[in-house]
Amino acid sequence: MSDGILVVTETADKKFRKSTYEVLSEGRRLADQLNTPLSAVVLGIDVLAAADELRHYGADRVLVCDALELADFDSDRFTLILYDIITARQPKIVLFGASIRDKQLSTRLATKLDTGLAMECAGLALEGDNLIATRLMYGSKLIAKVALEGTPQIAALRPNFFPATIAEKAGEIERIDVQLPPTRIRLIEKKPGSAKLDLTEADVVVSGGRGMGGPDFSVLESLAGVLGGVVGATRSAVDEGWRPHADQVGQTGKVVSPKLYVACGISGAIQHIAGMSSSGCIVAVNKDPDAPIFRYADYGIVGNLYEVVPEISREIQKRNETR
Amino acid sequence: MMNVVVLLKQVPDTESLIEINAEASDIQTDNLKWIMNPYDELAVEEGIRIREKMGNGKVTVLSLGPERATAAIRTALAMGADEGVLINDPALEKPDPLTTAKVLAAALKAVPFDLIIAGQRAVDDDSYLVPSAVAEYLGIPMLGMVVRQEITGGKIRCELSLQDGTAVVEADLPALLTTQRGLNQPRYASLPNIMKAKKKPLETKSLAALGLDAAQFGSAALKTRIFSLVFPPKRKVCKMISGKTAEEKAAALVQTLREEAGVL
Numbered sequence: 001m002s003d004g005i006l007v008v009t010e011t012a013d014k015k016f017r018k019s020t021y022e023v024l025s026e027g028r029r030l031a032d033q034l035n036t037p038l039s040a041v042v043l044g045i046d047v048l049a050a051a052d053e054l055r056h057y058g059a060d061r062v063l064v065c066d067a068l069e070l071a072d073f074d075s076d077r078f079t080l081i082l083y084d085i086i087t088a089r090q091p092k093i094v095l096f097g098a099s100i101r102d103k104q105l106s107t108r109l110a111t112k113l114d115t116g117l118a119m120e121c122a123g124l125a126l127e128g129d130n131l132i133a134t135r136l137m138y139g140s141k142l143i144a145k146v147a148l149e150g151t152p153q154i155a156a157l158r159p160n161f162f163p164a165t166i167a168e169k170a171g172e173i174e175r176i177d178v179q180l181p182p183t184r185i186r187l188i189e190k191k192p193g194s195a196k197l198d199l200t201e202a203d204v205v206v207s208g209g210r211g212m213g214g215p216d217f218s219v220l221e222s223l224a225g226v227l228g229g230v231v232g233a234t235r236s237a238v239d240e241g242w243r244p245h246a247d248q249v250g251q252t253g254k255v256v257s258p259k260l261y262v263a264c265g266i267s268g269a270i271q272h273i274a275g276m277s278s279s280g281c282i283v284a285v286n287k288d289p290d291a292p293i294f295r296y297a298d299y300g301i302v303g304n305l306y307e308v309v310p311e312i313s314r315e316i317q318k319r320n321e322t323r
Numbered sequence: 324m325m326n327v328v329v330l331l332k333q334v335p336d337t338e339s340l341i342e343i344n345a346e347a348s349d350i351q352t353d354n355l356k357w358i359m360n361p362y363d364e365l366a367v368e369e370g371i372r373i374r375e376k377m378g379n380g381k382v383t384v385l386s387l388g389p390e391r392a393t394a395a396i397r398t399a400l401a402m403g404a405d406e407g408v409l410i411n412d413p414a415l416e417k418p419d420p421l422t423t424a425k426v427l428a429a430a431l432k433a434v435p436f437d438l439i440i441a442g443q444r445a446v447d448d449d450s451y452l453v454p455s456a457v458a459e460y461l462g463i464p465m466l467g468m469v470v471r472q473e474i475t476g477g478k479i480r481c482e483l484s485l486q487d488g489t490a491v492v493e494a495d496l497p498a499l500l501t502t503q504r505g506l507n508q509p510r511y512a513s514l515p516n517i518m519k520a521k522k523k524p525l526e527t528k529s530l531a532a533l534g535l536d537a538a539q540f541g542s543a544a545l546k547t548r549i550f551s552l553v554f555p556p557k558r559k560v561c562k563m564i565s566g567k568t569a570e571e572k573a574a575a576l577v578q579t580l581r582e583e584a585g586v587l
C-alpha cells in the first residue's frame with residue numbers, strides 16, 4: 001500500500017534552500033487534500049538542527065540521514081539512499097525542487113522506479129488520486145498539462161513559483177541509519193560561485209544586455225543591491241565576455257521567475273523572453289521606444305539606462321531610508 | 324581508439340511561432356523550421372574535438388525521431404561527426420522522455436562507446452530528463468552541465484556547474500556527460516563538408532531492428548502523457564512611465580511599483 005507524500009529537501013551550508021520550503025508547502029497542500037501524512041527527508045552532515053525547522057512548514061515527520069560522507073552532494077549515494085527509503089516507505093507522491101542537483105536525482109529515481117516524473121513544474125493538481133502537473137514548454141510559449149502514471153508519482157517544482165507557507169506540525173524527527181553505497185564520481189575540488197544568491201531563487205533579477213555597452217555592470221549591481229536581488233544577462237552580453245555563462249537568462253540559459261525582473265538595454269529577443277516571461281512583474285528600460293521588450297514588460301521607461309537606472313537606485317534607496 | 328556517441332534531438336527553431344493542434348494535445352508541426360537542439364551542437368563539437376585531440380576515434384550521432392530528423396544528423400555529419408543512426412518507428416510517434424531514454428539505451432548496446440555526450444536539455448520539451456535516464460539504464464556515471472573536460476587514460480575529469488559555482492570531478496570511462504554553454508563554440512559546417520556529409524553513413528533503424536518489442540514502447544507504456552496544451556495568459560499592455568527627466572521617470576516608476584504593482 002502506498003501512502004503519504006515525501007519531500008526531498010536540499011541544503012547548502014547546513015541551511016535549507018528556499019525551494020525546500022516552497023516544495024514542502026506544496027506538499028502540505030496536497031497532503032491535506034489526500035488526507036495523508038507529509039514526510040521530508042534530509043541528507044547531509046550536521047543537519048539535525050536545521051531539520052527542526054521543517055515542522056513549521058508542514059512536515060509531519062522528518063527523516064534525517066546524517067553522515068560525514070553526505071556533506072557534499074553525490075549523485076550515486078543520494079540516489080541509492082533515497083531509492084531505499086522510497087521502496088521501504090512507499091510514498092504515493094515524491095516531490096523535489098528542480099535545482100541542478102535534484103533534476104538529476106529525481107530522474108535517476110524515476111528511472112530506477114520506472115515511474116512518471118514531471119520536471120520544472122509550474123503547478124500541481126490532483127485528479128482523484130493522480131497528480132497532474134503544469135509545465136511550460138517550447139521556450140515558455142505553451143503551457144502543458146501532464147498526467148503522471150506509476151507509483152510513486154514524482155514532480156520537481158520550479159523554484160520561486162510556489163509560495164512557502166507556515167503550517168505548524170509535529171515534525172517528529174526520525175534518524176535513519178544508512179549503508180553508504182560506493183560512488184563512481186570522485187570530487188576533486190569545489191569552486192564556489194561569486195553570486196550571493198542563486199538567479200533562480202532570487203526575488204529580484206536585474207539583467208543587462210548589449211545595451212550595457214561594456215563589461216561594467218556596476219549600475220545594475222547597485223540597483224540589484226538596493227533591491228536585494230542579483231544580476232543576470234542576455235546571451236549577447238555573455239558572448240561578449242561581459243558576464244559569466246552562469247548569469248545567462250533565456251532558452252539556452254537559466255529560466256527565472258522572480259517577483260520583479262528589470263531588463264536594461266535588452267531588446268527582447270524571443271529566446272531571452274523564454275527565460276523570464278514567468279516573472280511576476282517585468283520592468284524594461286530601453287532607449288528605443290519600439291524595442292520588442294516593451295511588448296512583454298508590465299512597465300517601461302524609454303531612456304538611456306545609464307541615466308535612468310542610477311536614478312531608480314537612488315529613489316529606492318531614499319524610500320528604504322525613510323521607512 | 325576513442326568511441327564517442329552524441330545524443331541529438333531535432334527541435335523547432337527557437338524563433339518559431341508555435342501553434343497548437345486541433346486536439347490541443349500537441350503542436351502543429353507542418354510549417355515549422357527544424358534545427359539541431361542548441362545544446363546538442365555543443366555536444367557534437369565536443370565529440371569532434373575529442374577525436375581530433377586523440378588523433379583517432381569515431382563520433383557517432385544517435386537520434387530518435389521521425390524521418391525529418393535526418394536533416395539534423397546530416398548537419399552533425401557536416402560539422403565532422405563520422406556516422407549517424409536514426410531510430411524511427413511508428414510506435415515512437417510521441418514517446419515520453421523515459422521511453423526515449425529506454426530506446427536510446429537499448430540502441431547503445433549495439434554501438435561501442437567510451438563516452439556519451441548529450442545536451443543538458445532539449446529546448447522543445449525542456450524535460451532535462453533523457454541523459455540522466457540513459458546513464459541510469461546503461462549503469463554508467465553521469466556528469467551534468469559540463470563546462471570543461473579532459474580525458475586521460477581511462478578517466479574523464481570534468482568541471483561541472485553547481486547551483487552555486489562549479490566542481491571538478493573525475494570518473495572512469497565509459498561515462499555520460501551533458502553540455503553547458505561555455506564548454507565550446509560550435510563550428511559551422513563548411514560547404515565542402517556539407518557535400519561530403521551526404522556520403523557519410525546514416526542508418527535508420529526500427530525498434531524490431533534493435534531487438535525491441537514495439538508493444539512495450541507505444542502509448543500504453545507511457546509514464547507521462549500531455550493531455551492539454553494552452554497558450555500562457557497574455558500580459559496587460561505595457562504601461563509606459565513618462566517624465567521630463569530621468570529623475571522624474573525613476574520616481575514615477577518606483578511609486579508605481581510600490582502602489583500599483585506591490586512589488587517593493
Ligand SMILES: Cc1cc2nc3c(=O)[nH]c(=O)nc-3n(C[C@H](O)[C@H](O)[C@H](O)COP(=O)(O)OP(=O)(O)OC[C@H]3O[C@@H](n4cnc5c(N)ncnc54)[C@H](O)[C@@H]3O)c2cc1C
Pocket residue numbers: 208209210211212233234235236237248249250251252253264265266267268269270271272275285286287288291303304305306337361
Ligand atoms: C538558438 C538560440 C538560443 C538563444 N538563447 C538565448 C538565451 O538563452 N538568452 C538570451 O538572452 N539570448 C539568447 N539568444 C540570442 C537572442 O536571439 C538575442 O540575440 C539576444 O537576446 C539579444 O541580446 P540583447 O537584447 O542584449 O542585445 P540586442 O538585441 O543588441 O539589444 C540591445 C538593446 O539595448 C538597447 N540599448 C542600447 N544602448 C542603450 C542604452 N544606453 N540605454 C538603454 N537601452 C540601450 C537597444 O535599443 C537594444 O534594444 C539565442 C539565440 C539563438 C539563435
Ligand SMILES: Nc1ncnc2c1ncn2[C@@H]1O[C@H](COP(=O)(O)O)[C@@H](O)[C@H]1O
Pocket residue numbers: 330331332360362363366385386387388420423427440441442443444445446448449450451452453454
Ligand atoms: N529523441 C532524442 N534522440 C536523441 N537524443 C535525445 C532525444 N531526446 C533527448 N535527447 C538527448 O537528451 C538531451 C536532453 O533532452 P531532454 O531530456 O528532452 O530535455 C538532448 O539534448 C539530447 O542530447
